[in-house]
Amino acid sequence: MTDLTSYPARLAGDIAGLLDTLNEHLIQATPQEAAQILAKVLDGEDGVLGRMTGLMITGSHFAKDLSMRDLLPPEVWLALGRAANELHDIGLDIDEHTDTISALATRPSPVSTTVPKPAASATGAGRHR
Numbered sequence: 001m002t003d004l005t006s007y008p009a010r011l012a013g014d015i016a017g018l019l020d021t022l023n024e025h026l027i028q029a030t031p032q033e034a035a036q037i038l039a040k041v042l043d044g045e046d047g048v049l050g051r052m053t054g055l056m057i058t059g060s061h062f063a064k065d066l067s068m069r070d071l072l073p074p075e076v077w078l079a080l081g082r083a084a085n086e087l088h089d090i091g092l093d094i095d096e097h098t099d100t101i102s103a104l105a106t107r108p109s110p111v112s113t114t115v116p117k118p119a120a121s122a123t124g125a126g127r128h129r
Contacts, residue, residue, distance in 0.1 A: 019048070035104035042098055044091045053091055056084035 003010075026037050041048040063077040 039102045039105045053087040060084050
């Protein structure tokens with residue numbers, strides 16, 4: 001049987017699956033790896049959050065057009081517009097903290113902090129009277 005789902009709809013499903021995979025990696029990540037993932041995701045321009053905001057803005061424009069032609073209720077247009085605005089506001093709130101996350105992402109791995117055991121002192125070990 002032929003799949004009648006359009007390529008863009010399949011692409012959206014694939015992206016959703018990749019986000020699930022990314023979430024699993026984030027769950028198992030070291031702090032530095034988690035910061036690297038979050039820095040990429042939260043980038044307001046090129047990250048997932050920024051791109052999702054752009055997608056919601058485009059969706060809002062699409063819904064506005066269909067609403068004006070009475071093909072969608074205006075509530076759909078308003079809901080997508082609200083979602084776009086909320087995502088934009090969230091991005092602005094997070095933007096204050098992206099430098100901190102990026103700094104953790106680029107911080108060198110901690111060096112071993114074990115202190116070597118002290119050697120026996122030569123003056124105390126061979127003392128004779």
